[in-house]
Amino acid sequence: MDLPIIYGPGLKPNSPEAVESVKYETGAAEAxxxxxxxxxxxxxxxxxxxxxxxxxxxxxxxxxxPVFGARIQGKIIDFGAGTCWVxxxxxxxxxxxxxxxxxxxxxFFRTAGVxxxxxxxxxPSKIRFAVASFNQVPVEDGYFDCGFFVASLxxxxxxxLSLLEAxxxxxxxxLLVLVEIAISIRQIDxxxxxxxxETRTTNDTEMRYTKGEWKYMLExxxxxxxxxxxxDALTRNPAVLLVRKLLRKFDLERVIxxxxxxxxxQT
Numbered sequence: 001m002d003l004p005i006i007y008g009p010g011l012k013p014n015s016p017e018a019v020e021s022v023k024y025e026t027g028a029a030e031a032x033x034x035x036x037x038x039x040x041x042x043x044x045x046x047x048x049x050x051x052x053x054x055x056x057x058x059x060x061x062x063x064x065x066p067v068f069g070a071r072i073q074g075k076i077i078d079f080g081a082g083t084c085w086v087x088x089x090x091x092x093x094x095x096x097x098x099x100x101x102x103x104x105x106x107x108f109f110r111t112a113g114v115x116x117x118x119x120x121x122x123x124p125s126k127i128r129f130a131v132a133s134f135n136q137v138p139v140e141d142g143y144f145d146c147g148f149f150v151a152s153l154x155x156x157x158x159x160x161l162s163l164l165e166a167x168x169x170x171x172x173x174x175l176l177v178l179v180e181i182a183i184s185i186r187q188i189d190x191x192x193x194x195x196x197x198e199t200r201t202t203n204d205t206e207m208r209y210t211k212g213e214w215k216y217m218l219e220x221x222x223x224x225x226x227x228x229x230x231x232d233a234l235t236r237n238p239a240v241l242l243v244r245k246l247l248r249k250f251d252l253e254r255v256i257x258x259x260x261x262x263x264x265x266q267t
Contacts, residue, residue, distance in 0.1 A: 001114045001124055005106060006139075008132025016157050017104055017133050019203050024105035030112060042119050044083045044112050054260040055151050057233035058179040059086060062262050063093070065229070070095075071175045074145030077102060079134055079166065080152025084113040088122030090148070100144075102130040102137060134162035142171045150179040154207045163221035170267045176223060178263040182211040185255045211254045214263060223265035231260045 011018040023029045030043070038046025048055070063069055073095035078087045081101035091099045101113065109129045117124060132138050134156050147166050156162040166176055183191045188210055195206040209217075211228060218226050230248060235241045247253040 001117065003109075003114070003124055003127055003129055005109070005129040005131065006100075008130065008136045008138040011104070011133060016203075016205050020155075020205065021104040023203065024103075024108040027107070027111075029108065033112075042115060044085075044116055045119065048083070048085065052151050054231065054234050055179055056085075058231045058260055058262050059089060059148075059150060061229065061231050061233075062177050062179070062264075063089075065262075068175060068177075068264050072096070072146050072177070074098075075143060076100070076146045076148065077130075077137070077139075077144045077166075077169060079147060079149045079162070080155060081113070082108075082152070083116040084109070084122070084127075085116050085120050086148055086150045087113075087127055088117045088120035091117075091123040091126040092121060096126060098126050098128070100128050100130050100139070102132055102134075104131065104133065106131045135165050137165055137169050139169055141168055142174075144170050144174060146170070146175045146177065148177050148179075151181075153178060154180060154209065155205045156207070157205050159207070159209075160217050160220050163217060163223065167221055167223060167267050172267055174267045176218075176265045176267070178214070178261075178265075180214065180261055180263060181208070182214060182228070182254060182259045182261045183208050184258045185210055187258055191258075211259070211261070214261075218263070218265050223267065225264075225266040227264050229262040229264070231262055234260055 033043040033047050036046045036050055040046050075098045076090050076096055077100045079102055081087050081103045084101050087099045087101040090096050147170055153159055191208040195208045198206045215226055244253055244257055
């Protein structure tokens with residue numbers, strides 16, 4: 001599978017993005033993935049199930065949403081596409097004409113990305129790879145109808161700049177969809193301590209934000225019509241789910257509980 005590829009400006013030497021890209025370019029990330037136990041032959045499926053179990057149901061929630069789901073169409077960019085499972089899922093939709101998968105490593109796209117596109121039965125005729133950072137997307141202004149950040153914006157060292165770049169490449173009235181974790185106010189200090197530890201030990205930038213901070217950053221980047229949709233797929237206990245929903249009615253859930261959220265916004 002020889003998919004077309006476009007290139008952004010080269011990464012600044014010794015920048016966090018350049019350091020992070022090394023393990024994907026050298027195959028070290030593939031070796032790490034193969035050490036993760038699981039039921040799948042494809043190692044990145046085992047990584048997805050272990051470390052991002054909420055992302056697939058959250059993406060499905062977005063695609064099936066009765067209001068904004070129909071707006072996921074036309075030309076789409078998958079920011080921080082990684083293994084390209086989201087790209088694959090989007091490319092299979094009849095209303096989608098093109099998906100650009102953007103991330104740091106061409107080698108990783110050509111190996112793990114291609115395998116996952118096959119695994120997820122994506123439509124390669126609709127897919128292009130873009131090797132670039134979040135902040136320097138190699139397309140013209142207003143190119144895309146819709147953009148996705150799925151568990152990826154929290155890896156940005158400058159999330160407001162990344163959102164401004166997302167706004168630049170989206171058409172007027174374009175839709176932005178984020179799948180992220182909104183850390184509870186009660187847990188944010190502990191979550192950030194853990195994120196700093198992970199960043200220093202893995203060279204992957206890890207940042208953590210509350211619901212209010214996600215909203216603030218989107219507003220700062222001049223997005224409008226910002227909405228938060230809590231995805232309850234990971235809450236198995238019926239009693240806990242009932243408590244969560246009661247607190248949610250009064251906007252108190254975010255104080256106590258960390259949530260998996262689909263955030264939508266418009267340019």
